[in-house]
Amino acid sequence: MSLRESDPVILDVGQFYDVLEAHLEESFGKRHPLWVRGEITKVYEKGHLYLDLAGSLRSDGKRPTLNAHCWTSVWGRLKASLAAEGVRLSEGAVVSVHGFVDLYAPSGRIGFTVTGLDLNGLVGDLARRRAELIQRLGAEGLLEAQRARVLSPVPLRVGLVASPGTEGYNDFTGQLLTSRYGFDVRLVRSLVQGDEAPAQIVRALQQLGDENCDVICVVRGGGSRADLACFDDERVARAIATLSTPVWTGIGHTGDESVADLVAHTRAITPTKLGEELVTRVREAELRGVLQPAGALLTGASAVLEEAETTLAERRRTLVYAVRDRLRGESRHLNGVRERLVVESRRVLDGARRDLETRRQLLGAYDPARRFAQGWAVVVGESGRAVTSTTEVAVGEPLRVRVGDGAFGVVVSERDDA
Structure with missing residues (x-):
């Protein structure tokens, strides 16, 4: 061309x-x-x-x-x-x-x-x-999946998806810190608004899902609808619904529920309310598992002690009366024994006195001094033994003769055997 x-x-x-x-x-x-x-x-x-x-x-x-x-x-x-x-x-x-x-x-x-x-x-x-997302989640059973998860009776190990330093984070953790309970909070930082938030929230949920938490809480303070749009994200909704750990949401909004709220195990309208609900669950567990049994034990123990005190008092009174009666009886018995002992002692002493007098009289009859007074004498040989027979002496043997007022020596000059 x-x-x-x-x-x-x-x-x-x-x-x-x-x-x-x-x-x-x-x-x-x-x-x-x-x-x-x-x-x-x-x-x-x-x-x-x-x-x-x-x-x-x-x-x-x-x-x-x-x-x-x-x-x-x-x-x-x-x-x-x-x-x-x-x-x-x-x-x-x-x-x-x-x-x-x-x-x-x-x-x-x-x-x-x-x-x-x-x-x-x-x-x-x-x-x-x-609406289409909610319909799909419902058809797959994901709207009810989290509600079937069993929450620990004492949910103290808390996984937390939040942005530290934000009002929502401070409101939620403030409730736990002032509760006097020992919450173990495991924080995974995440953006909670903006285009990058959904992916970070999903990663945080997956990480906490592997950490043996009792409950995972997702919190975010108030904001515009656009700020909260990440909680309507399908990725976030599916991550929550498919976790085996109960997931609670505390997203500060006053309008419609977010899709994350719809699939969560439990939702609260603000992070503060979510913290209060968690503390309430632990307090109720303490009431059921500790305070009520302790109260019942105290009541039972008080009743047992009261009954024991009543029984002890009755037994003490019975023992006092029994001892008093026994002492009175023993006192009467002792009085009787004493009286019988006095009578018997007097009888025995009288008998002994009479017996002694008889023996004294009998001994008096055999008193050597009396015999000496009657002229009797005791002849003692050289051996010092009394001579009782003529055969015990010999002529010329010296003997000693004791009489009532003394003694003298003699020599046998003659022996006359019978």
């Missing part, structure tokens, strides 16, 4: 873009804005907002893509409106944007400057996707 004199004027690239820009401005420029609808396939924010919107499949099986952007001057206002409704622009959301076409000649790219969003459509799409 070659140029001829009759061919149109040849345009420079710059001139071409000028012409193209003029046509685009005439049909789709600032003075002719339009609505475009598509699915967000990529979104990020660097002061300005950048997002890629994909359309429906074409006949060639490919999806057309539109590079859109929203400048800070507009994005600040739109972002505030989205936050007020609890909406975050995320991949997979279908959004209708209002704006105009622009052309960036240096890179040869056609873009779309966003000046507005269909907020009602976004809210409706968010609600639809949330």
Whole structure:
């Protein structure tokens, strides 16, 4: 192909873009804005907002893509409106944007400057996707799975998914610290808002699921709907529902329950209330397992002691009366014995006295002195033995004769045997 004199004027690239820009401005420029609808396939924010919107499949099986952007001057206002409704622009959301076409000649790219969003459509799409998620979880039995988990009677080993230093974290842990119970809190740090929060929350839950906790608590203080959007994330909901450890949620919000709340074992409207509920469970366990049995034991022991004291008092009275009666009886017996002993002693002494007198008289009759007075004498040989027979002496033998008033010696001059 070659140029001829009759061919149109040849345009420079710059001139071409000028012409193209003029046509685009005439049909789709600032003075002719339009609505475009598509699915967000990529979104990020660097002061300005950048997002890629994909359309429906074409006949060639490919999806057309539109590079859109929203400048800070507009994005600040739109972002505030989205936050007020609890909406975050995320991949997979279908959004209708209002704006105009622009052309960036240096890179040869056609873009779309966003000046507005269909907020009602976004809210409706968010609600639809949330409802579909809840329906899927229900169909899989995951809405009730956590409620079937058996909670420890004394849940003192607490796994905690939270962001330390935040109000929600301080409110929850404050309840445990002032409870006087020995809670063992195992914290795994995690973001609790933003695009990176769901993945961190899932990792934290999985880590605590392997640490033999009695209960895992997920807490976050109050915030806008957008701030709490991570708790409607399907990944978080499934991680909670499939854990074998009971998971409690204390997410500070006053609107609808989050999907995380719906699948949790137990939920509270604030971290403070969740801490109070945990302390209450332990207090009830203490009441059932310690205080009530101790009270019953004390009551029983008091009753036994009271009965024992009554029995002891009765036995003491009985013993006192028995001893007193016994002593009285023994006293009477002793008095009787004493009287009989006195009488018997007198009788024995009288008898002994009479016997002694008789013996004295008898002894008196045989008293040597009396015999001596009657002229009797005692002859004693040289051996010192009394002579009782003539055969015991010999003529010429000296003898000694004792009489009543003394003794004298004699010599046998003659012996006359009978």
